[in-house]
Amino acid sequence: MLRVRIFLCEGCGTAHADPEEPPRCCACGRASLTELDGRDGAAAYFSPSRDAT
Numbered sequence: 473m474l475r476v477r478i479f480l481c482e483g484c485g486t487a488h489a490d491p492e493e494p495p496r497c498c499a500c501g502r503a504s505l506t507e508l509d510g511r512d513g514a515a516a517y518f519s520p521s522r523d524a525t
């Protein structure tokens with residue numbers, strides 16, 4: 473079963489939904505992506521109550 477994980481670009485904040493970590497950000501090309509916690513990463517990222525810097 474393929475599970476989609478969420479990777480957040482530390483450079484521009486773009487979220488990537490992928491089963492595997494992308495080699496780089498598709499928006500700015502930065503190579504450091506942070507995987508959000510699989511437990512509720514997507515919900516946390518897309519929640520309006522969370523204002524990540």
Ligand SMILES: [Zn+2]
Binds near residue numbers: 500501
């Ligand atoms: Zn980026």
